[in-house]
Amino acid sequence: MKLVTRILIGFFVLYMAASFLLLGLGLHYLLEKMVPEHPPINVINRVFIYYLFVELLFRYFLQQLPVTDIKNFLLLPIPKRRVIMNVLFKITFSLYNLVPILIFLPFSIVSITKGASAVQMLLWWLGVLLMVLSINFLSFLINKTKWIYPVTAIVFLGGLLEYYQIVPVISSAGQAMQMLYEQPLLILAPMVTFVLMAQITFNHLKSQFYLDTGLQSKREQVLGMQLHFLDRLGEDAPLIKNDFRLIFRNVRARQIVLMFVLFLFYGLIFFTQDIYMDSPMWVFAAIFTTGGFMLTYGQSVPAWDSEYYSMLMCQNLSYRTYLRSKWLLMTLSVVLAAALCFPYLYFGVKVYALILAGAIFNIGLGTFITLFSGAINRFPIKLNVKAKAFENTQAFNFSQLLFTLPKILLPVGLFWLGKLAWGFKGGVLLLTITGLLGLLFKNKLLDQVVKFYIKGKYTTLEAFNKKD
């Protein structure tokens, strides 16, 4: 299984690399076609500052940096300088830094074959590479801070000032890039920047080289959450409170909230376009609009609790109560989403009726299918560690895919059947009835889920307790 995952990740990386390479090869032609009045290089220069910013964002949120490794070296007879240089090299030779090589090197070469000066073009490319590497160091330096927000604000402000033609910030940056291209000697500027950034990073790492400064993990401020309003949920309250705390206090889990919000807008893609009118894609949209939380959170039940799963298994807590609380939490999220979706009424009663039918289906059946699929997802989640760029694919699992299909195909199929027989109303009705049936037999369905979880208990525990 691990090998298969590795191979899949490998394929994914290759696929991405090939995509970037193709983009790089085609960029010249693409720009020529889109903006025929300017040479492609000028177009790139003009928007290059945005590209750098996007790089910074991606790195900030996704790139895992090799910092904690230092601790192991503290007591070994290796000069600090070498350890730090090693970290700097690791930062520099990350997969992310292949992107500018894959995109801009082929672009430069294509441009040269189209008559650009080779010296100018290659030095420009070197400049680009050095700038990206400097951004890499910058992202390393601000990684543990909140500096990304002021930087974002500055870029936005720059964009606004430019847009309203107050101060031409962005176009000045563009002109600077253009100058770099026209005057190859200016390559010195990115070179100096790169060396400077490397030096700053070096000094920073050196100052962090003691257990009581950089290597000590930072203590977080406690996010106060009393959550008394949840007490009325009775026996499920302690578990649901725990899940609220889990979601808001852990880096990995916070993304669920984001997904919940993003999925609310998912319907906009389909309900706004006439070509999807009444089509199965509408059902697809309706299911996702209210099911964002259910799908993202639910597919990793019980993996969210993997860090302390043994403890839960020893508490005065039956599997039934545990799973019922998860069901209730997902149900609450669907209800909340359905309520928040009422602006979709703007697109017609039909749309909102379909969203509500989708919500009822999600509650009655979707939740249970999700719980089943979660049970076979046995990859433990490290709650307070940022997801690595390719880590999500680790949770990829063929049997889970099998469970994802009914979550989507079943409602689409039901709607289609109903529509075939009695028109749009019939489709909505059939979806609603199926959901209500699921609710009616809730306890029976829950029994089956409980059985399934108990059957996998030892295997799940073993997978969660595996130390890597």
Added chain:
Amino acid sequence: MITISQLSKKYGGQVVLDLPNLEIPVGQCFGLVGNNGAGKTTLFSLILDLIRPSTGTVSNHGIIVSENEDWKKTTSAFIDESFLIGYLTPEEYFQFVADLRKVSKATLDEWLEQFIGFFNGEILNKKKYLRDFSKGNQKKVGIVAALIGMPQTIILDEPFANLDPTTQIRLKELISSMAQTQKTTFLISSHDLMHVTEVCNRIVLLEKGRLLKDINKTPQTLAELEAYFKG
């Protein structure tokens, strides 16, 4: 009361635990000693139904643990840090366990007062998540949480490790008094022979998964154990 019969655990072909039978009566303070790999944690995990036995059964107050979840009502445990929920504060964690054991907040707060000395001012009201506490303080929280709601059986794996000497002494007093006043059954494993012989009235010595000695404590027990471990 815990009854073990024909219990064994194999990984691959290797036997890591093989106990034909063992009975731990109510109110006993049961000490488990043995070098690494002796099977102490394996035995506890089997009693807590965390791993599947290769053969045999564990029954806890007449309930076979691998068949029925009801033993959870009377049993609690602290095995290692994976028994803590890192993103909770100690107060929230205690409350969570208390909620599950149907202990009210008022009762919990009152009950926790007796541990003020044990906590030594380092646990409560610190506005800190459990994952940010030191190993020793994490252990204190885990042990105290295992005592919430007066469970009849309490299993503690290496409770003395990582604790400072003062806390070790207080923990011994705590266990002894609970065992006497509430007839709590304790199952304690330890590498610290002195502590374990002091607090327990029965010591079982495991070696490579097999029961080597089963001793009712006498003044000579410590010397006897030390003689064995000297080799």
